[in-house]
Amino acid sequence: MDLANLPGSSSQEIGSEVARSRVIGSEDIRVEDIEGKDTKQVKEAILSQSWVSKAHDNKILRKYEVEVSTKDGKNKVEIPDEVITDSTPLWDDFVVGKFLDISPHPAKVHVLLSKIWKYGEINSKVEVYVVNAATMRFRVSNPKAREKILNRGMWNVVGVPMVVTKWSPKTEEEKQEETxxxxxxxxxxxxxxxxxxxxxxxxxxxxxxxxxxxxxxxxxxxxxxxxxxxxxxxxxxxxxxxxxxxxxxxxxxxxxYPWLTARCNLCDKWGHTDKVCRKNGKKEETK
CATH class of the missing domain: 3.30.70 (Alpha-Beta Plaits)
Structure with a gap:
C-alpha cells in the first residue's frame, strides 16, 4: 500500500501514526490510554501491560499494593477482582492415577509416562508423586496432553491397569472407594x-x-x-x-473386558486384589 497516495493525510502523519500503532499494538495499549499523558505515564502504562502479557505466558510472583485496614481490633484486607479473575490454582495441572493392583516402581512409571504422555510436545513434562501403594499423582504441564490423558481414562502402565481422573485437594481427603x-x-x-x-x-x-x-x-x-x-x-x-x-x-x-483384573477374595469386588483391599487392612488391625 502506498502511504503517499492515501487521501486526507500526509505521508509523514501516516508514517508516525503507523509507527505509533506498532509500538502500542505490540503491548496491546489503546491510543486513548496514553493520549494526554506525559512520557513517564506512557512508560508506566507500557510496562504494566508488558507485565500482564508476561504473566499470561509465565508463572511468576509479583508485588501487590495491599491496603490493610483495622476494624473492631482486627486487620482486614479486601481482595481485588484481579487476584481472583483468570487465576489458576497450582494444583489444576494434576491428575491422579489409581492402579487396579499394587503400583509399579515410581521410577518405571515416570520413565514410561514421560515418553507416552508427551503427545509430540517436546517441552511437556510429567512429575510423579506417590500417594499410597496403589495411587500416584501426576503433574502434567501441557494442557492439551492433560486433556487427552483424561479423555482416555484407562492406561496400562508396566502391565498394571491404571484409572486416571482429574485431581483436586478433596480427592485424597475423601478417599472413597471407587465403584x-x-x-x-x-x-x-x-x-x-x-x-x-x-x-x-x-x-x-x-x-x-x-x-x-x-x-x-x-x-x-x-x-x-x-x-x-x-x-x-x-x-x-x-x-x-x-x-x-x-x-x-x-x-x-x-x-x-480386556482391562479387567482379578476379583478380590475379601470384599468380593472387581478392580483390585486382596493385597490392597481395605478389608485386608481392617483384618490386620483386628489381629
Missing amino acids: EFPMWVHLKTVPLHMYSWKGLSFFTSTVGTPDRLHPETIACTNLEEAKIFVNVDVSKELPKEIEFTKDGKEFTIVYH
Whole structure:
C-alpha cells in the first residue's frame, strides 16, 4: 500500500501514526490510554501491560499494593477482582492415577509416562508423586496432553491397569472407594439390526454407563465385535454373556473386558486384589 497516495493525510502523519500503532499494538495499549499523558505515564502504562502479557505466558510472583485496614481490633484486607479473575490454582495441572493392583516402581512409571504422555510436545513434562501403594499423582504441564490423558481414562502402565481422573485437594481427603472404572468393553455376536447407537447403549447399560464408541466401531470396519468405552460398575460381578429376548426370539451377547483384573477374595469386588483391599487392612488391625 502506498502511504503517499492515501487521501486526507500526509505521508509523514501516516508514517508516525503507523509507527505509533506498532509500538502500542505490540503491548496491546489503546491510543486513548496514553493520549494526554506525559512520557513517564506512557512508560508506566507500557510496562504494566508488558507485565500482564508476561504473566499470561509465565508463572511468576509479583508485588501487590495491599491496603490493610483495622476494624473492631482486627486487620482486614479486601481482595481485588484481579487476584481472583483468570487465576489458576497450582494444583489444576494434576491428575491422579489409581492402579487396579499394587503400583509399579515410581521410577518405571515416570520413565514410561514421560515418553507416552508427551503427545509430540517436546517441552511437556510429567512429575510423579506417590500417594499410597496403589495411587500416584501426576503433574502434567501441557494442557492439551492433560486433556487427552483424561479423555482416555484407562492406561496400562508396566502391565498394571491404571484409572486416571482429574485431581483436586478433596480427592485424597475423601478417599472413597471407587465403584466405577472407565474401560473398553467388547461385545460379540451383536445382531446387525442392533449394531446402532441405541442398541450398543442398551447392551452396555447392563454393566455400567456407556460413554463413547471406538472409531473402529463407528466406521463399521469390524461388525463381528463392537467396542464401547464404559464406566463399568465394578461393585458387582460382571457377566461374560447375557441372553436377550425380543418377540420370542433369543440371542446371546458375549462380553469381554480386556482391562479387567482379578476379583478380590475379601470384599468380593472387581478392580483390585486382596493385597490392597481395605478389608485386608481392617483384618490386620483386628489381629
